[in-house]
Amino acid sequence: MTAHPAASGQPLSGAPESGRAAGASDAAGEPGRAASGVGESGPAGESGLGSRVGASGPGEPGPAGASVSAASVSAASESASGPARAEGGHAAFQRMWRDFLPLGRHSATGGYRRYAWTGADAECREWFRAEAGARGLAYEVDRNGNQWAWLGDPSGRDAVVTGSHLDSVPDGGAFDGPLGVVSSFAALDELRARGAAPRKPLAVVNFGDEEGARFGLACAGSRLTAGQLDPDRARALRDADGVTLARAMEHAGHDPEAIGADPERLARIGAFVELHVEQGRALDLAGRPVGVASAIWPHGRWRFDFRGEANHAGTTRLEDRRDPMLTYATTVLAARKKARLAGALATFGKVRVEPNGVNAIASVVRGWLDSRAADEAVLTEVVAAIKQAARERGARDGVDVTVTRESFTPVVEFAHDLRDRIAALAGADRPVPVLPTGAGHDAGILSAAVPTAMLFVRNPTGVSHSPAESAAEDDCLAGVTALADVLEGLACS
Ligand SMILES: [Zn+2]
Numbered sequence: 001m002t003a004h005p006a007a008s009g010q011p012l013s014g015a016p017e018s019g020r021a022a023g024a025s026d027a028a029g030e031p032g033r034a035a036s037g038v039g040e041s042g043p044a045g046e047s048g049l050g051s052r053v054g055a056s057g058p059g060e061p062g063p064a065g066a067s068v069s070a071a072s073v074s075a076a077s078e079s080a081s082g083p084a085r086a087e088g089g090h091a092a093f094q095r096m097w098r099d100f101l102p103l104g105r106h107s108a109t110g111g112y113r114r115y116a117w118t119g120a121d122a123e124c125r126e127w128f129r130a131e132a133g134a135r136g137l138a139y140e141v142d143r144n145g146n147q148w149a150w151l152g153d154p155s156g157r158d159a160v161v162t163g164s165h166l167d168s169v170p171d172g173g174a175f176d177g178p179l180g181v182v183s184s185f186a187a188l189d190e191l192r193a194r195g196a197a198p199r200k201p202l203a204v205v206n207f208g209d210e211e212g213a214r215f216g217l218a219c220a221g222s223r224l225t226a227g228q229l230d231p232d233r234a235r236a237l238r239d240a241d242g243v244t245l246a247r248a249m250e251h252a253g254h255d256p257e258a259i260g261a262d263p264e265r266l267a268r269i270g271a272f273v274e275l276h277v278e279q280g281r282a283l284d285l286a287g288r289p290v291g292v293a294s295a296i297w298p299h300g301r302w303r304f305d306f307r308g309e310a311n312h313a314g315t316t317r318l319e320d321r322r323d324p325m326l327t328y329a330t331t332v333l334a335a336r337k338k339a340r341l342a343g344a345l346a347t348f349g350k351v352r353v354e355p356n357g358v359n360a361i362a363s364v365v366r367g368w369l370d371s372r373a374a375d376e377a378v379l380t381e382v383v384a385a386i387k388q389a390a391r392e393r394g395a396r397d398g399v400d401v402t403v404t405r406e407s408f409t410p411v412v413e414f415a416h417d418l419r420d421r422i423a424a425l426a427g428a429d430r431p432v433p434v435l436p437t438g439a440g441h442d443a444g445i446l447s448a449a450v451p452t453a454m455l456f457v458r459n460p461t462g463v464s465h466s467p468a469e470s471a472a473e474d475d476c477l478a479g480v481t482a483l484a485d486v487l488e489g490l491a492c493s
Pocket residue numbers: 165176177210276441
């Protein structure tokens with residue numbers, strides 16, 4: 001099954017430092033690297049594109065789109081018995097990757113700015129809708145803005161769902177999220193090319209606003225669906241410009257009043273499998289292209305408000321100052337030390353300063369702490385120690401410190417039976433490695449309600465949430481094969 005000739009080991013387009021990647025993004029129509037290496041591309045890819053253009057029109061359907069229209073359902077049943085696409089999973093992956101790569105990419109940084117409910121997000125969502133249309137899948141947007149593409153009956157029970165997210169962190173990499181969605185469509189194509197007959201409904205999903213880059217709360221789409229985020233709280237979230245999530249959704253054509261828990265939808269899902277680029281080097285160290293997640297570390301975000309007094313940088317004596325920047329800086333250093341001592345992680349990656357003038361002592365510094373650890377007790381201890389360090393230093397500086405927990409996700413232990421089954425299905429010859437991760441995912445949110453598993457694809461440098469994020473093409477294709485094997489095992493037997 002894993003017929004991968006010539007392991008090139010070259011990074012797939014995506015890292016801006018790769019000359020090929022830059023070329024691919026500059027000329028959208030250029031085949032670039034995708035034609036080389038594995039599988040066939042070209043004619044098959046072009047026929048796929050042709051049918052895609054023919055099958056879909058622009059724009060999302062009306063607001064909410066909570067139910068599947070009769071037209072799209074019939075399209076799905078047609079496809080189940082209709083002609084198979086000539087394109088196998090690998091060629092489909094290469095074509096889709098090439099198409100998707102330029103969307104939301106910032107020309108100066110080479111990073112991605114695909115923030116929820118922006119124009120770049122709309123482009124990504126339109127791409128998803130078109131790929132669903134090209135395959136004759138039943139397309140729907142659920143009440144929380146997540147996109148679904150169904151092969152088989154969307155209202156059927158025991159569905160097997162795969163997918164990830166298409167949004168990004170500020171100047172994020174190409175793989176975090178899109179690798180899972182693109183691989184999901186490619187895995188469906190692979191099943192079709194194999195002649196596999198699904199006995200259960202199969203779906204590809206794009207969960208909205210996974211990174212929380214715009215409104216500060218990660219996994220908003222899946223949290224809402226799982227009933228882990230209060231709709232009123234969600235609607236009131238604001239971006240850096242003061243725009244509420246409700247307003248942003250409305251502007252993008254989605255009804256913010258419709259958002260909320262969707263237990264009926266989750267009850268129809270028998271298994272959710274998310275493929276994701278690894279955000280660490282465990283697979284690289286193990287010398288394996290694909291792995292399975294065992295658990296997600298507990299993690300959270302805390303906002304630290306340091307309040308001092310604005311004053312003139314040139315006339316205020318050092319001993320007269322109440323400088324919150326000093327308290328903040330000391331807290332950053334303390335966070336690093338406490339995390340190191342506890343074997344945890346702690347990061348201040350975002351900061352806002354008022355009035356933010358070069359010749360003014362700051363009045364307020366706001367820093368956001370992201371902290372994670374293998375278990376919850378350690379995490380709680382580390383964060384408490386960082387808070388204490390901030391307050392002690394604040395007392396010396398005459399700076400008031402308040403800390404607000406903005407989000408928290410407990411440890412996620414993926415269902416062992418599904419995890420073990422997937423580890424066996426994904427490894428053609430021997431079970432794939434099983435590893436924990438410090439990164440949060442929609443799969444983690446869903447795992448509270450649905451049997452859930454994750455597949456990871458090797459990331460040779462481990463770099464993520466950066467334009468330098470990368471994965472070798474052969475590894476991505478091995479991921480498609482593994483995902484197809486898993487879906488075949490779960491839905492076709
Ligand atoms: Zn992700």
